[in-house]
Amino acid sequence: MKKYVFILFLTAISITAQAQKGPKKGQEKGKETGKEKAVEPIDYSENYATVNNVVNTLYDVVSGKKNEERDWKLFKLLFHPDAKLITAGRNNDREFQVKFMGAADYVKSSSKWITSNGFVKKEMRRKTEEYGRMAHVFSSYKTYNTEDENKEDSEMRGINSIQLLNDGERWWILNMYWTQETWLNPIPSQYLD
Numbered sequence: 001m002k003k004y005v006f007i008l009f010l011t012a013i014s015i016t017a018q019a020q021k022g023p024k025k026g027q028e029k030g031k032e033t034g035k036e037k038a039v040e041p042i043d044y045s046e047n048y049a050t051v052n053n054v055v056n057t058l059y060d061v062v063s064g065k066k067n068e069e070r071d072w073k074l075f076k077l078l079f080h081p082d083a084k085l086i087t088a089g090r091n092n093d094r095e096f097q098v099k100f101m102g103a104a105d106y107v108k109s110s111s112k113w114i115t116s117n118g119f120v121k122k123e124m125r126r127k128t129e130e131y132g133r134m135a136h137v138f139s140s141y142k143t144y145n146t147e148d149e150n151k152e153d154s155e156m157r158g159i160n161s162i163q164l165l166n167d168g169e170r171w172w173i174l175n176m177y178w179t180q181e182t183w184l185n186p187i188p189s190q191y192l193d
Contacts, residue, residue: 118146
């Protein structure tokens with residue numbers, strides 16, 4: 001009997017301790033009443049349910065007007081935790097270089113510029129190949145500053161090579177490798193709109 005009383009006592013202490021920890025994840029304190037109110041978490045699952053949804057979201061989430069905040073949380077959710085974003089091209093000294101980043105590194109290095117300048121990235125053409133749980137998307141794009149979107153010379157174009165994995169629950173970007181078009185390396189006509 002003492003054993004059961006002791007177990008009930010421990011259970012009561014545990015419940016009391018949990019109640020004193022504060023609101024659960026997804027809830028916040030009401031400002032005026034001090035009562036808890038439920039905060040609906042954002043459901044991003046549709047954004048990575050299919051290969052097309054992932055790629056469409058990728059373009060949408062980085063694009064926006066000057067000083068328009070981007071949903072960097074959603075951007076990071078598209079990428080597998082071990083994913084690499086890889087850019088290749090010539091630096092200011094005309095030397096070819098490759099830069100490897102994680103999704104958080106990309107956000108840290110690019111978000112300020114993208115937001116303060118206004119940046120739109122539009123897909124021109126997409127070629128998708130899938131086999132089982134793997135997919136590869138070859139996606140040509142054009143980018144421009146939102147204030148200069150009607151000026152052809154303000155455009156930059158290039159190609160994204162995106163590798164994806166379906167883990168049985170959702171699609172993840174494993175790697176995204178891109179390079180910009182140059183006059184020495186124009187985008188082939190089959191990848192233009």
